[in-house]
Amino acid sequence: MTAINATSTAAATDSTHTAATKATNTASLTNPKASMDKDGFLKLFVAQLTHQDPTSPMDTNDSIAQMASFSMVEGVNNLQSTNVQIASALSTSSAVGLIGRTVSYVDDKGDLQTGKVDRVSTTKDGQAHLTVGGKPGIDPSKIAEVSA
Known part of the structure; x- marks a missing residue:
């Protein structure tokens, strides 16, 4: 019985790894300049949840840590967008001074x-x-x- 559980756990791990790899590859193909954007991160997280072993679900702490990382990625993206807007406004303001x-x-x-x-x-x-x-x-x- 232990050998069967170990085999099914290994298969589930391989399945999760394969799904995660596919999600990562998809993210890198759609946005080759970024290591992973917020959409890629969310796809990876959903793939992990979808393909996890029901008898051994993801640890709650790991799930919370991944969602915190997702929130951080979203915040950095928003900050980057705001910085671009500020730089554009400063450029225009400097040009008007000429x-x-x-x-x-x-x-x-x-x-x-x-x-x-x-x-x-x-x-x-x-x-x-x-x-x-x-x-x-x-x-x-x-x-x-x-x-x-």
């Missing part, structure tokens, strides 16, 4: 151009672009010098 000033910038050909900043516009993703001397679409990071 209106009316004369700037020198490096154009697409690598030549230094000089002109007065006429206006600032933002793209759909929040990136600021300047109109300098009537030429729109100047990236503020290309500015080499600012004068009054």
Whole structure:
């Protein structure tokens, strides 16, 4: 009887491991730049719960620890999103401060151009672009010098 339980436990462990591996592989295929996003983590957790051995369920402490990790991943993702929004707002604010000033910038050909900043516009993703001397679409990071 002990040998049968050990065999079924090993099979359940292999099943859980296989499901976890499939969930991890799926997460890495859908988002190759991240080690695991919140969706991948949740899929892995659900796969573990689905394929666990009913006679030997997951320890409650392990379950709570995994859910705490999930909450932490979610919080880090929210923090990252907020930081991107703040950086975009700071970039736009800095660009607005250039209106009316004369700037020198490096154009697409690598030549230094000089002109007065006429206006600032933002793209759909929040990136600021300047109109300098009537030429729109100047990236503020290309500015080499600012004068009054």
